[in-house]
Amino acid sequence: KIATHLQEAIGKSAESNALGLERVQPAGGYVNLTFKNDIFQARLFKAIQDDGAKLGYSSSGTGKRIVIDYSSPNVAKPMHVGTLRATVIGQAIRNIAETQGYEVVGLNHLGDWGVQFGKLAWAYRKWGHEYDFKGAPFQSLFDLYVRFHDEATKDPALDAEGSLVFKQLEQGDKEIEKIWKMFVDITLVEDQKLWDLLGVKHDLVRGESFYNDRLKSVEDLLEKRGLLTASEGAMVVHLGDDMPPCLIRKSDGASLYATRDLASAIYRKNELNADLCLYVVGVDQTLHFKQVFKVLEMAGFDWASDCHHISFGLYRFKDGVKMSTRKGNVIFLEDILKQAIERTAEVIAVKNPGLSSEERAKIAQDVGVGAVIFGDLVFDRVKNVEFDWDRILSFEGDSGPYVQYMHVRCQSLLRKFGRTPNLSSVAPLVEKDERELIRLLMSYDEILEASFRGFKPNILAQYLLEVCGVFSRFYHN
RNA sequence: GCACCGGUAGCUCAGUUGGAUAGAGUACUUGACUACGAAUCAAGUGGUCGGAGGUUCAAAUCCUUCCCGGUGCACCA
Numbered sequence: 397k398i399a400t401h402l403q404e405a406i407g408k409s410a411e412s413n414a415l416g417l418e419r420v421q422p423a424g425g426y427v428n429l430t431f432k433n434d435i436f437q438a439r440l441f442k443a444i445q446d447d448g449a450k451l452g453y454s455s456s457g458t459g460k461r462i463v464i465d466y467s468s469p470n471v472a473k474p475m476h477v478g479t480l481r482a483t484v485i486g487q488a489i490r491n492i493a494e495t496q497g498y499e500v501v502g503l504n505h506l507g508d509w510g511v512q513f514g515k516l517a518w519a520y521r522k523w524g525h526e527y528d529f530k531g532a533p534f535q536s537l538f539d540l541y542v543r544f545h546d547e548a549t550k551d552p553a554l555d556a557e558g559s560l561v562f563k564q565l566e567q568g569d570k571e572i573e574k575i576w577k578m579f580v581d582i583t584l585v586e587d588q589k590l591w592d593l594l595g596v597k598h599d600l601v602r603g604e605s606f607y608n609d610r611l612k613s614v615e616d617l618l619e620k621r622g623l624l625t626a627s628e629g630a631m632v633v634h635l636g637d638d639m640p641p642c643l644i645r646k647s648d649g650a651s652l653y654a655t656r657d658l659a660s661a662i663y664r665k666n667e668l669n670a671d672l673c674l675y676v677v678g679v680d681q682t683l684h685f686k687q688v689f690k691v692l693e694m695a696g697f698d699w700a701s702d703c704h705h706i707s708f709g710l711y712r713f714k715d716g717v718k719m720s721t722r723k724g725n726v727i728f729l730e731d732i733l734k735q736a737i738e739r740t741a742e743v744i745a746v747k748n749p750g751l752s753s754e755e756r757a758k759i760a761q762d763v764g765v766g767a768v769i770f771g772d773l774v775f776d777r778v779k780n781v782e783f784d785w786d787r788i789l790s791f792e793g794d795s796g797p798y799v800q801y802m803h804v805r806c807q808s809l810l811r812k813f814g815r816t817p818n819l820s821s822v823a824p825l826v827e828k829d830e831r832e833l834i835r836l837l838m839s840y841d842e843i844l845e846a847s848f849r850g851f852k853p854n855i856l857a858q859y860l861l862e863v864c865g866v867f868s869r870f871y872h873n
Numbered sequence: 874g875c876a877c878c879g880g881u882a883g884c885u886c887a888g889u890u891g892g893a894u895a896g897a898g899u900a901c902u903u904g905a906c907u908a909c910g911a912a913u914c915a916a917g918u919g920g921u922c923g924g925a926g927g928u929u930c931a932a933a934u935c936c937u938u939c940c941c942g943g944u945g946c947a948c949c950a
Contacts, residue, residue, distance in 0.1 A: 470950080507950065510949080510950070511949090604950085627947080628947075628948080629948085630947070630948050632947075632948090638875090638876075639876085639946090640946060640947060641947065642947090643947055643948055645948085646947095646948040647948060648948080650948085652947095652948065652949085652950085653949075653950050656950090678944095679877090679878070679943090679944065679945090680944055680945065681945090681950090682876095682877065682878080682944075682945065683876080683877080683944090683945050683946065684945090684950090686877090707878085709878085709879085709943085709944095710943090710944080712943090740912095743912070744912095747911095747912070763912085774886085774887090775885085775886060775887085776879095776886085776887085778878065778879075779878090779879065779886085780878095780879080780942095780943065780944090782885085784885085787885070787899095790898095790899085791912060792898085792899085792912065792913095793897085793898040793899060793912095794885095794886085794887090794897065794898045794899090795898085795912090797912055798898095798912070798913090800912085801910090801912050801913075802913090804910085804912095805909085805910070805913090808909080808910065809909060812909065813909090839889090842889075843889070845889095846889045846890080847889085849889090849890085850889085850890080852889090854887085855887095855889060858887055858888085858889090858897090859889085861887090861897075861898090862887095862897085865897080868913070868914065869914075869915090871909080871913090871914090872913080872914050872915080873914095
């Protein structure tokens with residue numbers, strides 16, 4: 397029934413675009429859906445489930461499956477340098493895991509639920525017409541977000557209005573839900589631009605709202621296991637002396653961050669069939685994940701030990717100030733990438749003035765973005781990163797452009813050679829540099845494995861720098 | 874206060890899970906573009922691996938303790 401319905405929808409191009417669907421294939425008792433992109437999956441899947449169908453995320457792989465969570469920031473908030481780390485490190489671990497035979501599901505645990513969306517919806521209905529939501533939807537959304545917070549500091553009554561609208565949203569008010577969905581879509585379209593630029597790809601968007609109707613069963617389960625206790629009006633799980641209790645339900649009855657993450661973990665295990673769950677989230681969330689994993693363990697899930705918090709250090713300014721969207725001292729990812737590309741274009745204009753403007757733009761993008769990504773991956777992820785334009789945009793020495801430069805040199809050599817090298821007739825290795833280079837190249841598999849084992853992309857990045865250095869010596873001698 | 878994470882060259886950082894004389898980049902000093910592309914290479918200066926004990930044939934790495942920095946510690950996510 398669903399397949400027929402979807403196939404009809406796909407026939408009408410307008411509707412097909414809205415669904416993001418490319419193909420519908422009934423297969424026995426199942427229906428295979430192929431999507432053009434991830435954006436609309438979550439919503440459509442939800443609709444299908446409401447229709448009573450069971451949903452599985454499957455593929456043809458035979459290896460073990462890892463679900464990696466590397467999320468974008470909240471709806472209506474622009475990506476900043478901090479979110480750069482989660483996505484870039486997550487994508488790198490994903491790529492490395494795939495070399496180890498794992499099948500990977502990249503998950504975007506989008507922050508799409510909470511009182512702030514009531515506030516935003518309220519602001520949209522009040523001031524929305526003053527903004528250009530058609531021409532610059534995301535900018536308008538963010539401006540609205542900032543404006544609401546400004547006005548709310550002057551008039552605290554607005555916060556109450558926002559909370560009221562959120563309550564209506566929670567109760568299923570269709571009109572507000574429509575506005576909320578629009579916010580989500582606007583944000584995902586905006587985020588997608590930067591993911592494309594960074595080469596970051598998610599398989600599924602599972603926002604916090606996805607778990608709304610699963611929270612009750614989490615509570616029931618904890619209740620059944622006898623873990624839930626009332627404390628100061630709230631419901632908590634006590635975890636022992638070395639950790640504060642984990643809050644499951646607020647005294648006003650609302651659920652919390654941890655409740656959602658519990659539901660999410662169970663979903664990843666049971667429905668996405670994860671053998672390993674990785675959460676690529678900042679180090680400031682360490683206690684939270686320790687608590688969530690502990691609750692899972694106490695609830696009798698032996699797979700709790702397969703859940704890992706892949707923490708990373710935070711960006712901070714030179715004076716040690718932490719970045720914060722609210723305080724406005726934050727640097728947007730878009731600006732960093734833009735600056736990196738611009739600076740690269742300037743370097744190219746000086747070093748290689750003969751290039752056409754298209755070639756220059758292409759190379760500036762590859763090199764500029766590569767520099768930012770490599771700069772983020774080359775150091776141990778647990779360390780804090782001091783934000784410094786000069787460091788991030790430095791293209792000399794141990795950097796992404798250095799690795800790219802050496803790659804280009806190799807390609808150039810092969811091109812000039814003009815033939816496919818005969819790998820079966822290997823000349824004796826006499827030079828010291830030759831032997832060292834070959835030895836190093838032969839340790840590649842070992843390095844990949846070590847990099848995966850510690851979930852440390854920097855092991856691979858450091859190795860690449862070493863290979864480039866040794867190759868360069870060999871190449872010049 | 875308690876817990877967790879960091880401290881390695883002037884600066885930014887590696888050090889593959891205990892192994893040989895602790896390594897890169899950057900900065901500074903010098904040299905190499907008429908021969909495979911100088912976003913490069915070569916050479917030099919620069920270290921009591923935060924301090925002190927301990928385990929070991931062997932410690933930047935493990936243990937104890939102290940100092941400094943960061944993060945977190947119940948109804949935000």
